[in-house]
Amino acid sequence: MNNSVSDRLSENHADMSSFKPLPLNGICTRLGDKWTVLIIWRLNIAGNRRLRFSALKREVEGITQRMLTLTLRRLERDGLVKRHYFPEIPPRVEYEITNLGKSMLHALEAVNLWIRENLPHVEESRRVYDSNER
Amino acid sequence: MNNSVSDRLSENHADMSSFKPLPLNGICTRLGDKWTVLIIWRLNIAGNRRLRFSALKREVEGITQRMLTLTLRRLERDGLVKRHYFPEIPPRVEYEITNLGKSMLHALEAVNLWIRENLPHVEESRRVYDSNER
DNA sequence: CGGAATCCAGTAGGATACTG
């Protein structure tokens, strides 16, 4: 079986030179936007339970209806979230994270950990930089 | 010794519910911008060798002088990159990735791998979505 | 309830010209 890619992902930093850079084709941009990670993170916590549109709106702090709709549509389009529509009156719509979405969040765990561990260093560096220069 | 945080980062997906979401405090946004990852990635490949401004400009495809300067300044401010200035004539400036920068790229390896493995699925999902709806 | 449509302000980033 072929796992040459993961083989090259070793502990050895120098081996990273064999990797091409991250393809900045929209996914990376998506990860950096304001709401994507917060929404899919919330859906991931829910696990296999689905969340209604209104529930997400309540629980993702500060998001507007417009941005929630936009972000969910993009997530659905990318296959990271599944949308279940029930044409009742009033309508009911439920959202659920997909396996693909779960795997993406899994890949983000290391980044999450890095931020939690290194944000203080970054902030200290900013303080020093801002006091010296300017 | 205290490693409770990494303890909770297990293989078990359900445990992720105990994590607070990624703090979207500028770093995440930074990762999603157009040039940050490409630049620091290039510096990381160089390892402990430094790269001149002009070398980065040549090798980071399509970047403008302005964006290279801006992005390098932010990376320096965050402590991810070190700037070495030699006041000669003409001036010479060399950039070098820091250990903090290396550790951040290390945390990004899983994301890089995920994209390389799952981008086809995302693109297929987009094709289906765009043909069905609209 | 779950949007869609419209308007608007702020910002990211490109192109270009100038400089110590």
Added chain:
DNA sequence: CAGTATCCTACTGGATTCCG
């Protein structure tokens, strides 16, 4: 060489209103 300064455009995202 390694920037800085300026202008300009496109896009992101907030606020608000309307709708089935």
